[in-house]
Amino acid sequence: MAQWNQLQQLETRYLEQLYHLYSDSFPMELRQFLAPWIESQDWAYAANKESHATLVFHNLLGEIDQQYSRFLQENNVLYQHNLRRIKQHLQSKYLEKPMEIARIVARCLWEEQRLLQSATTAAQDGTASHPSGTVVTEKQQILEHNLQDIRKRVQDMEQKMKMLENLQDDFDFNYKTLKSQGDNPPNSSPICSELSQDMNGNSQAAATRQKMSQLEQMLSALDQLRRQIVTEMAGLLSAMDFVQKNLADDELADWKRRQQIACIGGPPNICLDRLETWITSLAESQLQIRQQIKKLEELQQKVSYKGDPIIQHRPALEEKIVDLFRNLMKSAFVVERQPCMPMHPDRPLVIKTGVQFTNKVRLLVKFPELNYQLKIKVIIDKESGDVAAIRGSRKFNILGTNTKVMNMEESNNGSLSAEFKHLTLREQRCGNGGRTNSDASLIVTEELHLITFETEVYHQGLKIDLETHSLPVVVISNICQMPNAWASILWYNMLTNHPKNVNFFTKPPVGTWDQVAEVLSWQFSSTTKRGLTIEQLTTLAEKLLGPCVNYSGCQITWAKFCKENMAGKGFSFWVWLDNIIDLVKKYILALWNEGYILGFISKERERAILSPKPPGTFLLRFSESSKEGGITFTWVEKDISGKTQIQSVEPYTKQQLNSMSFAEIIMGYKIMDATNILVSPLVYLFPEIPKEDAFGKYCRPEAAPEAELGDPCSTIQPYLKTKFICVTPCPSVFMDFPDSELLGNGIFPGTNSGNTSDLFPMSPRTLDSLMHNEAEANPGPLDSLTLDMELSSDVASPM
Numbered sequence: 001m002a003q004w005n006q007l008q009q010l011e012t013r014y015l016e017q018l019y020h021l022y023s024d025s026f027p028m029e030l031r032q033f034l035a036p037w038i039e040s041q042d043w044a045y046a047a048n049k050e051s052h053a054t055l056v057f058h059n060l061l062g063e064i065d066q067q068y069s070r071f072l073q074e075n076n077v078l079y080q081h082n083l084r085r086i087k088q089h090l091q092s093k094y095l096e097k098p099m100e101i102a103r104i105v106a107r108c109l110w111e112e113q114r115l116l117q118s119a120t121t122a123a124q125d126g127t128a129s130h131p132s133g134t135v136v137t138e139k140q141q142i143l144e145h146n147l148q149d150i151r152k153r154v155q156d157m158e159q160k161m162k163m164l165e166n167l168q169d170d171f172d173f174n175y176k177t178l179k180s181q182g183d184n185p186p187n188s189s190p191i192c193s194e195l196s197q198d199m200n201g202n203s204q205a206a207a208t209r210q211k212m213s214q215l216e217q218m219l220s221a222l223d224q225l226r227r228q229i230v231t232e233m234a235g236l237l238s239a240m241d242f243v244q245k246n247l248a249d250d251e252l253a254d255w256k257r258r259q260q261i262a263c264i265g266g267p268p269n270i271c272l273d274r275l276e277t278w279i280t281s282l283a284e285s286q287l288q289i290r291q292q293i294k295k296l297e298e299l300q301q302k303v304s305y306k307g308d309p310i311i312q313h314r315p316a317l318e319e320k321i322v323d324l325f326r327n328l329m330k331s332a333f334v335v336e337r338q339p340c341m342p343m344h345p346d347r348p349l350v351i352k353t354g355v356q357f358t359n360k361v362r363l364l365v366k367f368p369e370l371n372y373q374l375k376i377k378v379i380i381d382k383e384s385g386d387v388a389a390i391r392g393s394r395k396f397n398i399l400g401t402n403t404k405v406m407n408m409e410e411s412n413n414g415s416l417s418a419e420f421k422h423l424t425l426r427e428q429r430c431g432n433g434g435r436t437n438s439d440a441s442l443i444v445t446e447e448l449h450l451i452t453f454e455t456e457v458y459h460q461g462l463k464i465d466l467e468t469h470s471l472p473v474v475v476i477s478n479i480c481q482m483p484n485a486w487a488s489i490l491w492y493n494m495l496t497n498h499p500k501n502v503n504f505f506t507k508p509p510v511g512t513w514d515q516v517a518e519v520l521s522w523q524f525s526s527t528t529k530r531g532l533t534i535e536q537l538t539t540l541a542e543k544l545l546g547p548c549v550n551y552s553g554c555q556i557t558w559a560k561f562c563k564e565n566m567a568g569k570g571f572s573f574w575v576w577l578d579n580i581i582d583l584v585k586k587y588i589l590a591l592w593n594e595g596y597i598l599g600f601i602s603k604e605r606e607r608a609i610l611s612p613k614p615p616g617t618f619l620l621r622f623s624e625s626s627k628e629g630g631i632t633f634t635w636v637e638k639d640i641s642g643k644t645q646i647q648s649v650e651p652y653t654k655q656q657l658n659s660m661s662f663a664e665i666i667m668g669y670k671i672m673d674a675t676n677i678l679v680s681p682l683v684y685l686f687p688e689i690p691k692e693d694a695f696g697k698y699c700r701p702e703a704a705p706e707a708e709l710g711d712p713c714s715t716i717q718p719y720l721k722t723k724f725i726c727v728t729p730c731p732s733v734f735m736d737f738p739d740s741e742l743l744g745n746g747i748f749p750g751t752n753s754g755n756t757s758d759l760f761p762m763s764p765r766t767l768d769s770l771m772h773n774e775a776e777a778n779p780g781p782l783d784s785l786t787l788d789m790e791l792s793s794d795v796a797s798p799m
Helices: 003-008 012-021 028-033 035-040 050-073 077-094 098-125 138-180 206-263 273-302 309-331 385-391 479-495 513-525 534-545 558-563 573-587 589-594 603-610 662-668 691-698 731-736 764-777
Strands: 333-340 350-352 357-363 375-380 396-400 403-405 416-427 451-459 462-469 474-476 597-599 617-622 630-638 644-649 670-672 722-729 785-790
Touching: 003 012, 003 035, 003 098, 012 098, 028 035, 028 050, 028 077, 035 098, 050 077, 050 098, 077 098, 077 534, 138 206, 138 273, 206 273, 206 309, 206 333, 206 479, 273 309, 309 333, 309 462, 333 416, 333 451, 333 462, 350 479, 375 396, 375 416, 403 416, 474 479, 479 513, 479 558, 479 573, 513 534, 513 573, 534 573, 558 573, 573 589, 589 597, 589 662, 589 691, 603 617, 603 630, 603 644, 662 691
Parallel strands: 350 474, 597 617, 670 722
Antiparallel strands: 333 357, 357 416, 375 403, 375 451, 396 416, 451 462, 617 630, 630 644, 722 785
């Protein structure tokens, strides 16, 4: 199997790593379009030989031209545009530097192979090769190297501290010995001037002078080592500060952004184990250095002298290491799992009053001595009391178990964490629906609230106040508010990484189509096995923004996305799309995962791809006019003159799909011609998949006949076997209508459209008579029927 095809079958966590390999330097679209050819070239050789790189680069441009011609034949305007843009970019950037693109492609292919190897190893071992399941970037490798260097320097400092202590003990012993003998060192010694104050002024013998000289040399060496240690400690603290900023400002901030993305359906690459290892390692090193600084103070209290570097620099070192450790502990306190209702795991950060929600906090400093020592308290809108009054927002109380002690036993990996499983919100009543007296400019689904977690740490004589908070949440009082609340969560986390901007929707920023398209695709890929294709996204862009040659960079306002009705419709874009997402998840998930549903496709594109196909070819798409979400099928047929006709059945909604699966509807769908003969217009699923191969496995098997299960000697006739089918009568009536005119979806004339509760059984003979009478009474266009057809004889069994 080709390497690119193997990569497409990997788990989501590996696909996320694959996405990071590609950028504008070498677009993933080009990798997709030319996968076989790219894998057949020797890019590593080209990366080291310019003549070969030039040849391969020109061949690449030729392959792009050939692929462009294929898209031209398929009338795929979007792919043509993208490929032309890619070619222009490659020519402008690499025409004079072909070896550079060769190196980039070679590196990507090598990383792909490494990714496949990691996935294979993980599958064989049953565990991932790395705790976080992500590729270690060059920047992270540098960070790990710096942490190793800090650990080594701390250990070296420990050895030097022992040397200093031994040297000081020797000096102290010799000094006290000489002092006890009453000898007085020469006053000419600047370093030992303090010693002379306690000695006699008599002339000393030669032996005494020698001892004093040795003592002076020892003190000089002691002073030199002290200065060296103080200087190296200052450098070590600077290195710790640098690494800590990388951890807090880069790695931890990047993890928080990835968590935001995961909350709105993006790749779930949010494992904290590696960060915990790094932060714990740095915290341990900081505590070791703090102990060494304390040791310096002890040594200074035993032996001190004029110009002592410990006296001069130790207080600053102590203050610096305490500040570093405090800040590290504060940044290490995070919300590992954002607030979420268990019944709606795919829509976190939306909480309904009176319904339990869960969340989890974690301290990324894994100290066993802190186990069961930290009591966490939960508060809502702690710092936004005044802001809430200004905004006119509702106020809430947290009910349930709102305090818990962090421990290492509840986590599978032994992390220090606390999970809150039984929290609920109750709205405070203020006499006007829970709102303050000020004018509320925001609707309830635009109000943002913060859930805060706080605790205190007492460790090695330090008291540290820790506080963290959730991402902004939306609180609803009725489940019907969920779609608009989720839209608010999407818009916020798509456009900002500001953790506490509760006033975001007082003036919501605009988004670009590129941002919106990615998030919309995540709404499908996070709950199904498929995201949206470029073509599907282009159709959505057209509905949202109108016709445009290139949607990239087009701006979309919050009102356009969620509040304003679409052109010619009585509902907004998001309401329509959210109902389709719900339809997919609840009724047609298997068909969507198989890729059988084109879904979002314009009528022009639908006509273009179906017209060349043989009669009976059909495709599945979503309804553009149904607010509640509907799906229909469109097929090709020939009229009596041989002219191609495109027909669509009236969309099926959730109400109808509750009674019959969409696969069974497709398999049983019939058209009744003018001679009252039932025929199936659906033969091949686009492009050319036999209907039975695509949908047969999703239909319920027929039950065994009653006669086979009953008493063979019984004289009682068995029940007739029945089967629901959907029928559109007299298709010839529709031949004079415009192409793509909707045919009825199987609803009996005179009944409420879409009400499948009106189904009833009838025999073909009854149907014949009914159709004849109906045609005489109403010679106009006929609606379609949903029938429960008898499949055996006309003789009914006795009741």
